Amino acid sequence: MSWRDEKLVVDWRKVAKAPGGEEIYELFIGPQHPASGHMRFIVRLEGDIIVDVEPDIGYVHRTMEKLAEGREYIKNIPLFERATIIDSNNITLGYVRALEKLLDVEPPPRARYLRTILSEINRIQSHLYGIGIAGIMLNHSTVFMWAFGDREIWMQLAEELTGARLTHTYSIPGGVRRDLPDGFEERFEKAARYMLRRLEDYGKIFLYNPMIRSRYEGVGVLKKHEAERLGAVGPNLRASGVRYDARLLGDYGAYSELEFEVPVQEEGDSFARMVQRVEEIKVSIEIIRQALKKMPDGPILAEKYLKLLPPKLRERVLKTGRVKFPAIFANLRPPPGETVARVEMARGEVFYHIVSDGSPKPYRVRIVTPSFRNLVLLRLLPREHRFMDLLAIYGSLDYFPPESDR
Amino acid sequence: MWELIDVIIRLLLSPPVFAPLIYPGLVTVLIILVSLIWLGRKIAAKVQLRYGPYYIAKRLGGAPQLIADAIRFMFQEVIVPRTADKIPYLLAPALAMTLGLVPVVFIPVAPGFAGIVTSYSLPLALALSSLLPITVILMAWSANNKFTIQGGVREAFMVIAYEIPLFVAALSMGLAYGTLSLEEIVEKQVLVPGAVLNPLAAFVFYVSMLMSAGKLPFDIVEGEQEIVAGPFTEYSGILYGLVMGASYAQLYVLSMIFTEVFLAGWHPFIGSLGALYLPLGGLALFVKAYLVLAFSVFLRSVYGRYRLDYALRIGWERLFPLSVLALFLSLGLRVVGVV
Numbered sequence: 206m207s208w209r210d211e212k213l214v215v216d217w218r219k220v221a222k223a224p225g226g227e228e229i230y231e232l233f234i235g236p237q238h239p240a241s242g243h244m245r246f247i248v249r250l251e252g253d254i255i256v257d258v259e260p261d262i263g264y265v266h267r268t269m270e271k272l273a274e275g276r277e278y279i280k281n282i283p284l285f286e287r288a289t290i291i292d293s294n295n296i297t298l299g300y301v302r303a304l305e306k307l308l309d310v311e312p313p314p315r316a317r318y319l320r321t322i323l324s325e326i327n328r329i330q331s332h333l334y335g336i337g338i339a340g341i342m343l344n345h346s347t348v349f350m351w352a353f354g355d356r357e358i359w360m361q362l363a364e365e366l367t368g369a370r371l372t373h374t375y376s377i378p379g380g381v382r383r384d385l386p387d388g389f390e391e392r393f394e395k396a397a398r399y400m401l402r403r404l405e406d407y408g409k410i411f412l413y414n415p416m417i418r419s420r421y422e423g424v425g426v427l428k429k430h431e432a433e434r435l436g437a438v439g440p441n442l443r444a445s446g447v448r449y450d451a452r453l454l455g456d457y458g459a460y461s462e463l464e465f466e467v468p469v470q471e472e473g474d475s476f477a478r479m480v481q482r483v484e485e486i487k488v489s490i491e492i493i494r495q496a497l498k499k500m501p502d503g504p505i506l507a508e509k510y511l512k513l514l515p516p517k518l519r520e521r522v523l524k525t526g527r528v529k530f531p532a533i534f535a536n537l538r539p540p541p542g543e544t545v546a547r548v549e550m551a552r553g554e555v556f557y558h559i560v561s562d563g564s565p566k567p568y569r570v571r572i573v574t575p576s577f578r579n580l581v582l583l584r585l586l587p588r589e590h591r592f593m594d595l596l597a598i599y600g601s602l603d604y605f606p607p608e609s610d611r
Numbered sequence: 612m613w614e615l616i617d618v619i620i621r622l623l624l625s626p627p628v629f630a631p632l633i634y635p636g637l638v639t640v641l642i643i644l645v646s647l648i649w650l651g652r653k654i655a656a657k658v659q660l661r662y663g664p665y666y667i668a669k670r671l672g673g674a675p676q677l678i679a680d681a682i683r684f685m686f687q688e689v690i691v692p693r694t695a696d697k698i699p700y701l702l703a704p705a706l707a708m709t710l711g712l713v714p715v716v717f718i719p720v721a722p723g724f725a726g727i728v729t730s731y732s733l734p735l736a737l738a739l740s741s742l743l744p745i746t747v748i749l750m751a752w753s754a755n756n757k758f759t760i761q762g763g764v765r766e767a768f769m770v771i772a773y774e775i776p777l778f779v780a781a782l783s784m785g786l787a788y789g790t791l792s793l794e795e796i797v798e799k800q801v802l803v804p805g806a807v808l809n810p811l812a813a814f815v816f817y818v819s820m821l822m823s824a825g826k827l828p829f830d831i832v833e834g835e836q837e838i839v840a841g842p843f844t845e846y847s848g849i850l851y852g853l854v855m856g857a858s859y860a861q862l863y864v865l866s867m868i869f870t871e872v873f874l875a876g877w878h879p880f881i882g883s884l885g886a887l888y889l890p891l892g893g894l895a896l897f898v899k900a901y902l903v904l905a906f907s908v909f910l911r912s913v914y915g916r917y918r919l920d921y922a923l924r925i926g927w928e929r930l931f932p933l934s935v936l937a938l939f940l941s942l943g944l945r946v947v948g949v950v
Contacts (some may be wrong), residue, residue: 232757240836253919339807342836343915344827414915416828419921593918594763596836 229256236264240342240596253592254314260583266610268354275571278304278537280282281570288574289608290371292331293325295550300378302457303557305359305548306541308378310507316380319501321458323375325367325489330359331551334554338477339600340411343420347413355403358396361611365389378537379507384526390497397490404483412479419474425586425598428473438575439553441602444481445473463495465561475601482603536565550575552603576609617700621730624888630726634890635715635867637804640860643904645677646828647859650909658912686850692754692845699753704846704853707746711860714739718867719794721742721877721885721893730792733785733872737778740864744770747832751842762841769822772926777819779934780812785873787941795869797876804875813873820869822926823883824862826907828914833921852877866903867896873898
């Protein structure tokens with residue numbers, strides 16, 4: 206199938222009327238706008254019907270790929286996590302996995318479990334963020350406040366685990382930075398119970414509120430074959446009935462050893478996408494619960510790097526569970542070559558391609574972020590809908606401009 | 612000297628001056644404006660697990676916050692866009708506030724106490740309050756901005772969708788009671804309030820009233836997430852304050868009418884206070900109207916915003932037939948002789 210069929214191609218006969226024409230009303234929404242985010246929509250309306258939406262991105266482009274070429278490998282981890290600061294372990298995990306493949310080092314089992322736990326915590330709080338933003342786009346301020354408030358619990362858990370609320374820099378080549386703190390299981394259980402109860406509340410006041418359903422149901426339908434053709438990723442893809450999730454590939458984290466079901470919706474409309482996020486939060490809680498139960502004992506950094514530490518320091522690292530970086534980390538020199546890695550972020554699959562020329566800095570790092578891949582939906586889905594549906598669709602897609610612009 | 616003061620006090624307390632200026636007029640509207648916005652924010656904060664206004668006078672729960680806001684509005688620079696049509700742009704907010712306030716002269720607050728006593732007070736008050744949307748469209752057009760024009764068009768669509776059910780619902784009560792005077796309508800509700808007699812009309816009136824004042828779930832005209840602030844996008848400073856005040860004034864006027872037509876107005880009338888000064892006896896009216904207002908602002912923590920076409924469908928396909936049904940219900944009550 207080609208890109209040039211029915212809906213995706215702009216009907217230029219219609220748009221051509223725009224300059225000076227009377228039929229098309231052109232609105233520039235953003236970047237200074239209450240709901241546009243760091244981007245601009247050029248919306249063309251015919252009456253109240255959207256003829257065309259042109260997402261104009263790039264307002265928060267930070268040249269991350271270029272910056273990465275000027276830094277040592279290890280310093281790129283804190284750089285990349287700033288692309289999606291609300292989902293920082295997931296976005297850096299892809300980079301770390303690719304780097305590990307280049308360096309030919311595998312993290313010990315305990316480290317894989319810890320990475321999984323933080324990834325899922327990130328996923329939960331990122332979905333809460335998405336639900337909140339989607340709520341305020343329909344001017345539902347209550348779910349906005351609730352979701353952002355409840356996100357705090359997961360940020361605190363992440364802080365206990367890593368020492369930072371958002372910029373965790375937790376996964377490092379060959380392991381993780383810190384071991385599980387004491388009493389984490391109980392605090393997680395408390396948070397999980399609270400969250401599941403709160404999700405019911407969200408359903409009552411927001412998602413299953415007839416008023417909100419009238420905004421979401423049947424709006425912005427993404428059909429299964431279109432989702433596949435356009436390369437949509439993440440919850441937006443799964444809400445259209447495609448069971449694809451990079452976690453199922455099982456080549457990172459502890460996912461291959463855990464039992465979980467990836468939820469899928471069939472309808473593919475905005476409502477299904479919102480329900481999908483709620484369901485994924487539940488699954489993520491289940492994954493963390495299992496991971497905590499099955500977590501093996503052992504070191505949290507690969508033997509290869511542990512033995513580079515001076516004996517006294519190594520003992521301390523093993524005792525306190527806080528990794529001191531071996532000196533080699535400042536100058537990691539992977540052999541020349543290329544690797545790729547893919548990791549399921551909250552918004553979908555992130556893809557890394559690293560090219561190494563044997564120097565301490567990467568020759569090239571390519572990141573394909575999920576928001577960037579979902580961007581095409583912002584163009585396709587609102588067409589032929591009412592103007593007010595644009596925000597319902599935008600909210601339900603959970604598009605995150607800084608992630609897309611990198 | 613004392614005679615002069617006496618004359619002034621008499622003049623102030625006489626209905627034609629007291630009603631438009633103090634109660635239910637200007638001063639009351641200002642008090643409502645300041646207290647209701649604060650209350651709305653506090654209620655929403657309570658639902659949303661926040662504090663709401665807090666830091667200005669913590670002991671009072673941040674109550675003076677709105678006074679601070681009002682002062683800020685007063686001294687903020689008023690920006691007039693270069694491309695705006697200046698005279699209507701500057702006049703429309705003042706006109707909106709005026710038209711929002713004028714209907715209070717027809718609203719009696721105690722038996723026989725109104726700015727202008729007439730036996731057609733119900734349709735007159737409603738008709739005056741229905742003039743407000745014209746000023747909104749004027750604002751939208753004169754600001755000459757794409758977002759404001761979108762908002763103005765939305766207002767124009769909405770007006771027809773809610774005004775007709777609103778009028779039919781109110782007039783069906785007039786039919787039921789056989790009078791169009793608010794005072795007489797209140798006096799006939801000593802035993803059974805209108806909302807019990809004709810709940811259909813009460814429901815239609817209340818929902819249309821929310822649409823009219825642009826409160827959630829019908830804040831479509833303002834539509835922050837789509838069109839910034841709708842017709843009010845370009846306004847700043849005191850002009851924006853007036854515009855915002857006008858919508859609250861309209862909500863206040865309509866909830867006063869709602870209270871008088873459906874919630875038995877000033878009954879139970881407090882005779883001892885009424886003997887002191889007539890409007891004081893009608894305290895119940897103010898309390899009820901305030902509760903109606905508080906409920907209306909509470910709705911924003913439950914609902915989001917309806918889509919424009921959906922709201923229009925609510926107006927035309929639900930509210931309008933319901934209001935006609937309410938009319939027949941009133942007719943039936945009249946024929947059976949309940950009232």
